[in-house]
Amino acid sequence: MISEKLILTALKHVLDPEIGINIVDLGLIYEVKVENGDVHIKMTMTTPGCPLHASISKGAEEAVKQLPGVDSVKVDLVWAPPWTPDRLSDWAKKQLGR
Amino acid sequence: MSSPFPGNIATPYTPPFNVVRRYFIAATVTFILLNGMMLFSYQYLQGFHFQPRLLAFVHMAILGWATLIVMGAMTQLVPVILETSLYSVRIARWGLWLYLAGVFGISGHFWYFAIKGSGMISSAAFAFLAVILFVINIAITLLKVKSMNITVAHIIASIFYLASVATVGFILSINLGYPFINGSHLKYLSLHAALGFGGWFSMIIMGVSYRLLPMFTLSYTYRTWPGWTAFWLVNIGIWGIVVEFLLQRPFYSSVLIAIGLFMFSYQVVLIMRGRMRKSLDIGLRHAMLAYGYIPVAALLGLYIAMSQSLPVIKQRFVLIFGFTVIFGCLTFLIIGMMYKIVPFLVWFHKFSDKVGKEKVPLLKDMFSERISNIQFLLINIGLPCVIAGLFFSNQIIIASGMAMIFISSLLFGYNMFTVFTRK
Numbered sequence: 001m002i003s004e005k006l007i008l009t010a011l012k013h014v015l016d017p018e019i020g021i022n023i024v025d026l027g028l029i030y031e032v033k034v035e036n037g038d039v040h041i042k043m044t045m046t047t048p049g050c051p052l053h054a055s056i057s058k059g060a061e062e063a064v065k066q067l068p069g070v071d072s073v074k075v076d077l078v079w080a081p082p083w084t085p086d087r088l089s090d091w092a093k094k095q096l097g098r
Numbered sequence: 099m100s101s102p103f104p105g106n107i108a109t110p111y112t113p114p115f116n117v118v119r120r121y122f123i124a125a126t127v128t129f130i131l132l133n134g135m136m137l138f139s140y141q142y143l144q145g146f147h148f149q150p151r152l153l154a155f156v157h158m159a160i161l162g163w164a165t166l167i168v169m170g171a172m173t174q175l176v177p178v179i180l181e182t183s184l185y186s187v188r189i190a191r192w193g194l195w196l197y198l199a200g201v202f203g204i205s206g207h208f209w210y211f212a213i214k215g216s217g218m219i220s221s222a223a224f225a226f227l228a229v230i231l232f233v234i235n236i237a238i239t240l241l242k243v244k245s246m247n248i249t250v251a252h253i254i255a256s257i258f259y260l261a262s263v264a265t266v267g268f269i270l271s272i273n274l275g276y277p278f279i280n281g282s283h284l285k286y287l288s289l290h291a292a293l294g295f296g297g298w299f300s301m302i303i304m305g306v307s308y309r310l311l312p313m314f315t316l317s318y319t320y321r322t323w324p325g326w327t328a329f330w331l332v333n334i335g336i337w338g339i340v341v342e343f344l345l346q347r348p349f350y351s352s353v354l355i356a357i358g359l360f361m362f363s364y365q366v367v368l369i370m371r372g373r374m375r376k377s378l379d380i381g382l383r384h385a386m387l388a389y390g391y392i393p394v395a396a397l398l399g400l401y402i403a404m405s406q407s408l409p410v411i412k413q414r415f416v417l418i419f420g421f422t423v424i425f426g427c428l429t430f431l432i433i434g435m436m437y438k439i440v441p442f443l444v445w446f447h448k449f450s451d452k453v454g455k456e457k458v459p460l461l462k463d464m465f466s467e468r469i470s471n472i473q474f475l476l477i478n479i480g481l482p483c484v485i486a487g488l489f490f491s492n493q494i495i496i497a498s499g500m501a502m503i504f505i506s507s508l509l510f511g512y513n514m515f516t517v518f519t520r521k
Contacts, residue, residue, distance in 0.1 A: 014453060017445055018314070019375070020460045047313055055446070059453030066455075085318060085374045096316070097376025
């Protein structure tokens with residue numbers, strides 16, 4: 001059965017190509033909801049107006065779609081609350097040299 | 099808290115990839131050609147600055163390398179910053195060829211000092227027309243601006259100075275062969291240089307840095323007053339130089355420009371202090387050196403503007419100043435930003451629709467890091483070498499430094515080739 005944890009694991013395969021860190025550890029994923037086989041993801045970007053939003057949000061959708069048991073994926077890109085560096089995981093902070 | 103200078107570098111508003119790519123490729127080829135010519139003509143890198151080969155080098159560097167790259171980058175960035183479409187892709191596409199014909203014509207005529215006849219004037223007219231078309235294209239695009247911010251203010255000022263410096267340059271190209279304006283040609287040349295270095299390049303470097311540096315370093319919390327102070331100081335300083343020129347009385351306006359450039363450096367320090375990404379990649383390492391050379395260039399410029407020293411000593415400092423600005427400030431920043439922007443544009447063009455479906459490269463994987471590190475090392479040794487050679491008037495040191503810079507430019511060209519041909 002599909003779970004949030006499984007979805008987050010799949011999303012860890014989607015990297016920000018500039019930073020080289022996956023979107024989960026970057027703290028870009030705000031919410032993951034699973035209802036039967038329907039997945040709803042709420043996510044953001046580090047900077048508003050980012051062109052990567054199309055590639056990354058589409059990438060997130062594609063990565064989750066490939067999971068067995070997933071019927072549909074909806075990705076909502078939101079700008080509120082805005083992303084802050086506090087959302088970085090400890091691992092990501094280490095990668096960035098913090 | 100979001101960044102005071104947010105943004106990114108490609109959106110649906112940007113012109114077709116192949117248009118901007120031509121600007122970057124043409125400029126990179128010119129840069130390699132320039133360094134090769136300087137290496138094999140190193141004996142001309144000394145003495146009085148108003149001599150044929152030096153004029154050819156300077157115009158090739160300023161127009162064929164630095165301005166061409168900035169024009170390409172602005173064609174890409176301005177629509178992004180304003181979140182609107184470029185006014186005319188056709189102007190961007192065809193203006194490039196007109197511009198290249200003009201730039202190589204000007205440089206060639208300076209090289210042989212063929213200043214009389216229609217060759218020089220028509221070449222200058224081509225370059226002038228191409229610049230004015232570019233300015234019109236960007237200006238009309240800017241009319242769609244929804245709100246003023248620090249980057250937009252700098253871009254507006256920069257294209258105004260670009261049009262001004264091109265106009266003065268065109269007039270000077272006619273006056274050189276067929277003198278018609280009163281006073282010394284060299285005084286007009288100083289105005290030409292002040293508008294170019296102090297106006298056009300200062301404004302665009304500062305404005306673009308406020309946009310890109312926070313984005314690349316993930317810097318989100320910093321004060322912006324030094325950036326605005328720098329903007330006003332440099333602008334008042336440039337206008338002061340124009341007034342000084344018209345009234346033929348010194349007001350020491352160059353002091354304001356120098357202080358403004360120091361304020362810009364302080365703004366960069368604030369952005370860098372607040373950054374989340376502590377480690378600096380190859381692009382940012384180049385950019386940091388450019389920011390380091392800017393206060394050095396400001397002090398050299400101030401010294402030249404106010405110095406009463408012997409002409410021969412002052413002349414050496416004029417060459418050192420020119421070299422510091424062209425290679426230290428402009429080239430380091432351009433190479434640094436190209437290592438960030440070009441891989442991104444190519445990646446966006448070739449891999450953006452493959453994310454999540456298959457493994458895609460990171461931007462840093464788009465070129466050889468090892469080669470870029472060697473390239474960085476060579477230019478970092480070569481540049482101080484040439485500056486030392488100019489200071490001591492030693493041709494062997496100059497030639498050695500130029501050889502390193504030339505090899506560095508070849509390696510940079512190879513890396514750009516790798517990015518552009520990435521499958």
